[in-house]
Amino acid sequence: MLYRIEVYFKKGIRDAKGENIKKRIKEDISILVKNLRIIDVYTIDADLSKKQIDLLGENLFANPIIQEFSIDFPASVLAGDFDWLVEIGFKPGVTDNVAKTAKGAIEDILEKILNGKVYTSKKYLISGNLQKKDIEKITQDILANELIQRWLILDKKSLEKKNIYLPIPKVEIPHKPVIKEINLNVSDKELLRISEERKLALNLKEMRKIRNYFSNPKIIKERQKFGLDKKPTDAELEVLAQTWSEHCKHKIFNAKINYKNEKGKQIKINSLFNTYIKSSTKQLQKKLNWVVSTLWDNAGVIRFNKDWLLAIKCETHNSPSNEEPYGGAITGIVGVYRDPMGTGRGCKLIYGTYGFCTGSPFYNGELRPKLHPKRLLEGVRKGVEDGGNKSGVPTVYGITFFDDGYIGKPAIYVLAAGLIPFKVSGEPGYKKEVNPEDLIVMCGGRVGIDGIHGATESSMEAGEWISASHVQIGDPFTQKKMHDFLLEARDSGLYKGITDNGAGGLSSSVGEMAEFSNGFELELDKVPLKYTGLDPWQIFVSESQERMTLAISPKNINKVLKLAKKHDVETTVIGKFTNSGKFYCIYQNEPPRQKRGVPSGKFFRRRKKTVTYMDMDFAHQGVPQMDIEAEWIKPENRGLSEPKLKKIQNHTSFLRKMLSRPNICSKEYITRQFDHEVQGTSVIKHLVGKDSDVYSDAVVIKPVFDSQKAIAIAAGINPKYSQIDTYHMASSAIDEAIRRIIAVGGSLREIALNDNFCWPSPLLSEQNPDAKYKLAQLIRANQALYDYTLAFKTPCVSGKDSMSMDGTVKDVHGQEHRVSTLPTIQFSAVGKINESRKCITMDVKNPGDLVYVLGITRDELGGSEYYEIKEKIGLNVPKVNSKKAIKLYNALSKAIDEGLVSSAHGCYKGGIAVALAQISFAGGYGLEIELKKVPTENLRDNDKILYSESASRFAVTVSPENKERFEKMLKGNIFSKIGYVENNEILRIKGVNKKIIIQENIYKLKEAWQSTFKNF
């Protein structure tokens, strides 16, 4: 029986969400809606009585104080006043979290297992003077995303005639699972066709290597014993495609490169990763005793204190976020949580951060991306909000960066960190152990065809029952339960090996863990499925979310299953680890009735089919190395030069304009919608100052209640400098990340980094003629990473690269354009702080305090905000002098540690002018500043002193009684007192010729800084 329960607000009750949508329709697409109300629809497909449905309406679905409900009767009729109705529901196969919860809740009330399904949808009742095309635009641009949803638009008249409902998204795959064998003894052309048809993304060299392996007589003989022969199965090919993918094997970072460098000399680089990143990290790991585990596990691990280790991992989720921003970002954040959860013996999550690089939300140009950057930004924001908040992990820090290059594809960063006990059951917490005979156990969510990379195309043709399979929606609730369960299992010593199911699904997670024992036997029919009809290979590579894989000794399995039951986490034994050296999967066509728990003793003797039988070594190490070319082109040869600009006429209004720039201004609405304080560990919040609304350089948390030890968290990013030289882009980003940590009280003694490269493809093709230069840009960024991480002694303990930051976007005329992003790296930093009570914030504190600028200001405005306002790029990109920076940072750290500094703030985008304005309006006091006193390298130009973006500088305030000690401590560094904190509300800056050039009320400046995103 199908029942529809429709829930709506009583008359007079405010529909806040409806009002919000109405506002967005007006602001984003300029359509005036008179009224918009939302009705929640729950469709229950189960054998229940009308009485039971009534009970559910009353006791579950409707809030009796503010809502009413109807059963099988359109609530819209009751609501009366509307012109149009839009009903939006999910497409088949898309995760419906609310429906999942509803099913469980119904079972609680009816006290029985519900033999049926629940679906949710929403109805929007819209009134106003609107045409059908308006409603279609509202639906497509604001309410729904056709990738995951479908809808029905009705006007009131046709609704009066009869009730039309959206069909329920029932998944029925009319397919009997099969294992196919694929003949690779074919021509090269045919090999490539197979790769393309199955979307394997394997090149000819790789396809040949696979063919040769399976043609080896010795291998054939072995395989024949298991019912296979010289043809690989579909699963084997898919697994190799996954394991050998750019995503998993980082083929570009591991390629052999022929590089014509900046001096025109040809040099050879064998693996960027080994030469620069790994080499630097490993050198530093030898020197620094707090670096514990790097570059092999799901996250990097450093020492937090004597009892705890800290694991950190930053990921990107760019392509999914580009298509379905909410789904992409929530899957991204919930997914990156599983990295620390699956590191060593498993972490307790303690914080997350975000980085949203998108086109300008105010974009008004020729291009017509499928989703406007404003909508994309709101989608990813909401995704991280739900993913973070519902996981109980504070989202403490984040950045936004806008550039229209991201209209092709956004860079969406998500970072997670957690604590592992230093010792778990007497063994090091960062190590894993997987022994032969350990059971392979999967826990968390079930497996569907989600995230099978394009592989379901053939199924798609058959009808609508499968939606775009690689768009997923994360389920933080399921994962939170699993997280609680895993922590208890860890602390009870119930497992020794754990990893997450991310890219490649079980094929990766089991494959990676099996490297410890050297082999596995996996029974794919044991894997719990969301619905039937999946082929074995699909079960094996599906990327369905919220799953972890554990290695559990048979003696502990009953305890594990009992604990899982307490936490209501589905947990299933799906095979065992072996030392056979083989990558071995089987499948039984008619699976026995699912019995949770231990497999019966007879299990391996039952009739079964082999799905994969390969050498572990071949799967993991077989991928051939790529050969690619790179050539650097100097910025001068790319037509870049320093512009000659007219002097700024009105400095005060220019400063206001600068403060309101999207890459400088406040985005408080984002910060506030993230729960950044859950867990009770917050020490320095992202928003600080007199009114708690100006950004701190970094945030600080104190993750262990009984300890004053803390960690500072920040990130550095400035892709604009890539326009000139990626070497300096990377070094500036490293410097910024570090400087932010120093500004709140951290020190160079213990700062670890995460590098996240987001690069336009450096592989040559017809559409990508300048690939060689892009690869050279990548090399230069790597060289900077090497040079500066070694100099600062800040190792990259983990990282990730995303090497296809290109997209095709239509313009207003329907013409397609390839849009590539700027080469982008986000460096995420964490710094250890020994005493949380010594941390400081950037807001000025007391009138009378002295204002200092530390570090030298040079003629370095290349890629700056100032030049961008003038539509120039320039040539003089900021360069980091690490030697001088280190000396300064150490001195400042010491001064902060000794309590001599009232406030410290780095000078970043927008230079000294922006920094001074921010510290002043954050603290609520005016400043009296003389630009002439700013230490510069022969700069006499007010405009340049104010807006140069030279690296490694701070604006610092010090109380007069600490002046002497502070200056003594800074001795030998470049710094200068440039003015005072005043007991008024005026920012007054005198130019080099002592004339007042800026005089403005600080709250007016603040208003400008806050105005840009005020209506978001």
Add this chain to the structure above:
Amino acid sequence: MKPKTLILYGYGINCDNETQYGFKLAGAAPEKVHINELINKEKKLKDYQILALPGGFSFGDDISAGKVLANKFKYNLQKELDNFINEGKLIIGICNGFQIMVKLGILPNFGKNYGEEEVTLTFNNLGRFEDRWVYLKINQESKCIWTKGLKKIYLPIRHGEGKFISKNKAIREKLKKSEQIVLQYSNKEGNFSSSYPFNPNGSENNIAGICDKTGRIFGMMPHPEGFLFPQNHPRWTREKVKKDEGIKIFKNAVDFLKNC
């Protein structure tokens, strides 16, 4: 004897650890218990003196915040809960815990209609989740044992569904008359304010927390466990911050039981 305190956890509750630590600092003996342990009778509610329902997103806030977990109590543990309340024991619900309590009808509980929903917490006026600190004024006439000796308090709110609404005018009046309103949003100077952001969600009468007629059962939207240390305060680097502000609420409960 330290009062045994049951800190409910699991199913998406997420402030359990800091609530447990807050009670520990206050001198209680807190223990985290999963609701399934109560349902399976591995643990018994009657063995505890205080029940704390911490904040979080039980069941992902799906359908309506707190509703699904409230039903878990209602359909599995109603009798145990009734006994707990009738024995004069203490309950605190924070944020999602408060939402659970009003949906269970154990607040406001004027006596007659115990178990019936008479008030609710719904979507903030802005229609969005917010994390911000708020000034709260404490009703000095209230019998609430949890806020004894406190006049005002500054705490974070972190919710999307915190707007307090009474079923009707009668309930609204009754709440006032019976002095069951405990916490109200105010401005910095300590005067009631219904304007955003002081009243962050549009709650009627600026209500941020209420108690039952005995003063022992208390629900609040702000997070006292979000202020365990002076450094949790958003402006500790520029203002003098008193120690233990948030913990006072937990301490009051411990003191109350000691003097019982």
